[in-house]
Amino acid sequence: MPLPIFQFEEYMTMKAKQVNRALDEAVPLQLPVKVHEAMRYSLLAGGKQLVEGDESSAMPIACALEMIHTMSLIHDDLPCMDNDxxxxGKPTNHIVFGEDTAILAGDALLTLAFEHVAAKTFNVSPDLVLQAIAELGSAVGSKGLVAGQIVDIDSEGKNVSLAELEYIHVHKTAKLLEASVVCGAIMGGGNMIDIERVRNYARCIGLLFQVVDDILDVTKSSTELGKTAGKDLVSDKATYPKLMGIDNAKKLATELVAQAIEELAYFDDARAAPLYHLANYIASRQN
Known part of the structure; x- marks a missing residue:
């Protein structure tokens, strides 16, 4: 099925600027300076943004998701976690500010995310705002990102099955992408069918993101990736190339793209165009 005609690069650039502008305003440099400087260092570093809201009512949830995403990266890089x-392309937060400040900066971003949605969302039904907040909490908590992270840590150096690896990455990676898309559907007043279809789509692209990440980790340099390459191999972590081989991992990525796009067939092509292109963008990314 050919993709709808859509200027995806221009769209991404425009939305990234809007989100970054909103994030800059949401986390100004203020007292205590050190923790806010650390928060801004990672939050405004660029890279892959999870939500591209183009309505003022959706912008607070977009900012909140990027705050949570950034928190997860700050904490994931800590010596007690992935030790990166x-x-x-920049030194990690704890390298610049110290472990203590990095932990607190992540904590501050996580709590600010929920405060920001609650305090700054206008022209949306309170019931929908509560539903979105619940979705966010579920994605990042002990049944979401934390679950994936703890199982990932416990699995290092062990023989992990493909089913166990999928559990890790459904929770550690896909849950946050899922929340990004689902919260957009909630804020837009989508019905239950709409929400479940975009949830399935997001789960596919979340796994896709990790499969591609694993492939890039063993095929690209640190300079190309903007982060340390080959760390999964050194730490003996389970990855898709390790369990399946690179060729089968690439085949799985192709299948996940097809599944994601199939979920979008229910929607109007023009309105779903950004999501079509996002799936292909993740599949073809080089860093």
Missing amino acids: DLRR
Whole structure:
């Protein structure tokens, strides 16, 4: 099925600027300076944004998701977690500000995310705002991102099945992407069928993101990735190429793109065009 004609690069650039502008306003440099400087260092570093809201009513949830996403990256890079010193081509937060400040900056971003949605969302039914907040909490908590992270840590150096690896990445990676798309559907007043279809779509592209990430980790350099390459191999972590081989991992990526696009067939092509192109963008990314 040919993709709808859509200027995806221009769309992404425009939306990224809008979200970054809103994030800059949401987290000004203020007292205490050190923690706000650390928050802004990672939050405004660029890279892959999860939500591209183009309505003022959706912007607070877009900012909240980016705050949560950034928190997860700050904490994921800590020595007690993945112990990384490079993120988006820059030294990781704890390298610049110290572990104590990095932890607190992540905590501050996480709590600010929920405050921001509650305090700054206008022209949306309170019931829908509550539904979106619940979706956010579920995605990042002990049944979402935290679940994936703890199982990932416990699995290092162990023999992990494909089913266990999928559990890790459905929770660690796909849940936050799922929340991004689902919260957009909620804020837009989507019905239950709309929400479940975009949820399934997001789960596919969330897994796709990780499969591609695993492939890039063993095929690209640190300079090309903007983060440390080959770390999964060094730490003996389970990855899709390790369990399936690179060729089968690439085949899985192709299947996940097809599944994601199939979920979008229910929607109007023009309105779903950004999501069509997002799936292909994730599949073809090089960093």
